[in-house]
Amino acid sequence: MRIEKVLNNNVVITLTDTKEEMVVMGRGIAFQRKVGDMIVIDKIEKTFVPEGNEAIENYSTLFREIKPEIIEIASDAINHAQTILKTKLSDNIYLTLTDHLNYAIKRTSEGIEIKNPLTWEIKKFYKIEYDIGLKTIESIKTKLGVLMSEDEAASVALHIVNAKQDGQEIGITVKMTEVVQDILTIVRLQFGIVFNEESFNYSRFVTHLQYFARRMLEHGDKSSNDDFLFEQVKIKYPKAFECSNKINNYLENKHHTLLSKDEQVYLAIHIQRVTSEKIK
Missing domain, CATH: 1.10.1790.10 (PRD domain)
Incomplete structure (x- = not known):
């Protein structure tokens, strides 16, 4: 696989065997790399093919604009959720959760907090997902120095709940x-x-x-x-x-x-x- 586009140090676009654009994620996968270089297979952590050209553009825009640290935090949360819940999450969560965290971190840094009216229900009925949300905001605090409320943990949990996929x-x-x-x-x-x-x-x-x-x-x-x-x-x-x-x-x-x-x-x-x- 060769790099077709570099979105940031951790995300690139390549082509599948059928010439579809595919998102490839991994820490440092594009560090000191350029278009046309071969992708180091050992660095690949996640690959997926977004549905439609518009989706590819959304990923391209998002991952170019967002700090790599935020993308890493979102990816870690998603990977942890899939491991703990033993289920596959929709690939779309890489877009929606990353975008949400980026916006939430920005407005929290500016002193703007939004209450989540569903926090009580989420804590009560989705305890595992809520705990993952708590770990995510703790990671944000550690890596970015931004202290977020438990309402944001509930919002992370809701993204995970909505992204669950199974045959039933x-x-x-x-x-x-x-x-x-x-x-x-x-x-x-x-x-x-x-x-x-x-x-x-x-x-x-x-x-x-x-x-x-x-x-x-x-x-x-x-x-x-x-x-x-x-x-x-x-x-x-x-x-x-x-x-x-x-x-x-x-x-x-x-x-x-x-x-x-x-x-x-x-x-x-x-x-x-x-x-x-x-x-x-």
Whole structure:
């Protein structure tokens, strides 16, 4: 393989046997190298063929503009995620995560912090991905001296979750959507309301349901059971709790699973929030 384009010291473009442009990544793979030189095979860490000429241009623009250290941090996070999760991530994450980290580092350095409204859900339902996010922001602190918030760890985790690939992904997505729609219908009919789909509470409720449905379909429920909080929510939000019982019955009848007490508590709280804003 010969170098067709040098994007930076760690990324080059070459051609496949079928003359398609291919991204080749590796530490120092282009150091003191030029177009036409042979690629040192031992330095190759990752290769992939982006879909379409536009994708190649996006990679070319991105990797020319971004510091090599940021590309290395993103690549390390992706490689670590694939090792820990034992699954392949979409090649597109090399573009999306690197671009996100570059922007996040820049605005954090300028004192601009953006809260991630999904941090709570991500920490709760995607602990492994969130831990990878924490390691990533720790690496940013060590290598670049930029201190980032836990919200950024959650954003990294979300990129990893979205990039997961396996043969069951489409089937899980379809089933997950069905579960979410069924639960929304139960709540809507129980309270006789029309959801305000533009509201924050609705958005957070749907996100919670998506994470719950995916976790249920992929791994089963691993939540603990907090009896005290369960009883408190049952007393404080009786209508929302009653609705969560109906959802529990639906899950048992159709999906042969039951909510843990923890999950029923969180579900009842979300139902209380999303229905209270309509009642008001």
